Amino acid sequence: MFGFLRRPKVRIDIPRLRPREDTVYPKVNLAELTPEVLPYLGQAAYVQLAIFEEVSDAIAAAPSVATKQALAPAASQALDKHERLVAEIRRRVDDPAAVIEPFTIGIDRYRAVVKGADWYEQLASVYLTAGILDDFFKLLAAGLPGDIAPRCITILDAETGRRALIDVLSDAIAADPVLGSRLALWGRRVVGDTLLVARSAIHLTGNPESDEQRIEPVFTEMIAAHTRRMDQLGLTA
Amino acid sequence: MFGFLRRPKVRIDIPRLRPREDTVYPKVNLAELTPEVLPYLGQAAYVQLAIFEEVSDAIAAAPSVATKQALAPAASQALDKHERLVAEIRRRVDDPAAVIEPFTIGIDRYRAVVKGADWYEQLASVYLTAGILDDFFKLLAAGLPGDIAPRCITILDAETGRRALIDVLSDAIAADPVLGSRLALWGRRVVGDTLLVARSAIHLTGNPESDEQRIEPVFTEMIAAHTRRMDQLGLTA
Numbered sequence: 001m002f003g004f005l006r007r008p009k010v011r012i013d014i015p016r017l018r019p020r021e022d023t024v025y026p027k028v029n030l031a032e033l034t035p036e037v038l039p040y041l042g043q044a045a046y047v048q049l050a051i052f053e054e055v056s057d058a059i060a061a062a063p064s065v066a067t068k069q070a071l072a073p074a075a076s077q078a079l080d081k082h083e084r085l086v087a088e089i090r091r092r093v094d095d096p097a098a099v100i101e102p103f104t105i106g107i108d109r110y111r112a113v114v115k116g117a118d119w120y121e122q123l124a125s126v127y128l129t130a131g132i133l134d135d136f137f138k139l140l141a142a143g144l145p146g147d148i149a150p151r152c153i154t155i156l157d158a159e160t161g162r163r164a165l166i167d168v169l170s171d172a173i174a175a176d177p178v179l180g181s182r183l184a185l186w187g188r189r190v191v192g193d194t195l196l197v198a199r200s201a202i203h204l205t206g207n208p209e210s211d212e213q214r215i216e217p218v219f220t221e222m223i224a225a226h227t228r229r230m231d232q233l234g235l236t237a
Numbered sequence: 238m239f240g241f242l243r244r245p246k247v248r249i250d251i252p253r254l255r256p257r258e259d260t261v262y263p264k265v266n267l268a269e270l271t272p273e274v275l276p277y278l279g280q281a282a283y284v285q286l287a288i289f290e291e292v293s294d295a296i297a298a299a300p301s302v303a304t305k306q307a308l309a310p311a312a313s314q315a316l317d318k319h320e321r322l323v324a325e326i327r328r329r330v331d332d333p334a335a336v337i338e339p340f341t342i343g344i345d346r347y348r349a350v351v352k353g354a355d356w357y358e359q360l361a362s363v364y365l366t367a368g369i370l371d372d373f374f375k376l377l378a379a380g381l382p383g384d385i386a387p388r389c390i391t392i393l394d395a396e397t398g399r400r401a402l403i404d405v406l407s408d409a410i411a412a413d414p415v416l417g418s419r420l421a422l423w424g425r426r427v428v429g430d431t432l433l434v435a436r437s438a439i440h441l442t443g444n445p446e447s448d449e450q451r452i453e454p455v456f457t458e459m460i461a462a463h464t465r466r467m468d469q470l471g472l473t474a
Contacts, residue, residue: 056293066334097303
């Protein structure tokens with residue numbers, strides 16, 4: 001009931017929402033849609049590894065040492081989260097890689113789609129998609145049984161180290177309106193792909209109507225948080 | 238008197254030495270050849286960043302999630318060392334990047350030369366060249382003034398996380414004699430390039446004879462340590 005390979009044939013319309021002040025999700029939760037513990041952990045762990053790899057790639061291609069250094073915490077924080085999620089898997093099974101492996105093809109395909117054509121698009125993708133996916137896996141965690149739920153939320157809520165991505169991007173956007181309008185389009189594009197990935201990770205109950213009633217407000221909140229991130233970059237969502 | 242751009246026109250002969258048990262350098266030290274503190278720290282910091290980037294690149298191209306996970310500590314340890322060395326620079330000046338930047342072109346050129354033609358050559362390069370450069374910068378540190386010397390040695394002596402590189406490489410070499418003979422040649426090749434980089438980082442006194450007398454035993458020990466690393470991989474140095 002999950003798996004990034006099986007893309008639902010759904011067109012996701014992205015409403016334009018005004019930014020709010022805080023990222024709070026009081027009204028919605030995905031508890032009934034949460035997959036089993038191991039698939040949850042496997043996907044969440046691979047997403048963090050993917051964030052690490054994308055940031056590392058951006059570090060390698062960064063235009064200066066100062067930028068490399070500024071981006072480094074985002075890489076190390078994602079790797080730390082990956083390792084802590086792997087430790088949770090290892091508490092349950094001997095071979096964490098076997099739990100993660102089924103999700104790699106779908107996530108890698110998604111990564112190729114949202115990679116971007118240049119360094120700025122890549123950086124914007126990392127910042128925006130990692131933000132959406134962090135939010136999503138935190139929301140999903142609420143449905144995990146026992147103390148694994150708060151532990152996962154603690155892991156995913158830790159410092160992202162992505163402040164530097166905002167600084168680099170918003171400086172570049174402020175200096176170049178053409179880049180700004182290109183990245184605004186790009187930001188609108190990656191949110192759709194990312195929500196499809198999120199959707200494929202949800203455990204559907206089999207009742208389409210009640211599933212949609214649960215999913216829709218959650219996605220609306222996730223898009224609102226995305227809009228706030230776009231605003232931080234100086235982009236119109 | 239240092240700088241990777243100015244490659245000395247020296248042919249370095251690599252003697253074949255038998256492995257010893259431990260990496261100890263009792264007889265030799267580079268104290269008089271150590272550059273000033275800031276250039277030392279700038280080069281050492283960028284070398285660790287380069288190791289991080291090379292390992293990250295190998296993680297992104299790794300054939301399985303299990304291998305990615307096994308390699309992750311080598312990336313995070315190198316990044317941690319980079320950040321600790323940058324913190325040492327920041328204790329002295331406001332802009333660490335400006336201290337590091339002059340060394341990037343030379344080191345990046347060297348990295349391109351020792352990158353390797355495939356994933357195994359890349360992995361062997363990281364393991365072998367990082368080992369030589371760690372040894373070298375530890376030896377150089379002895380000539381730094383005050384408590385900066387022991388602090389740098391502590392940073393560079395910390396866990397490398399590279400055990401997994403040995404495991405991945407020695408398994409592959411044991412399974413494929415053709416790969417083994419290719420990597421043996423490759424390992425001999427990268428040591429020469431790496432010693433030239435090390436040589437360019439040395440502060441020469443201007444007396445070629447006494448400089449050579451100091452450098453030669455140090456390089457002999459570094460090559461002996463390299464030979465032990467080749468042995469660990471199952472390769473003849």
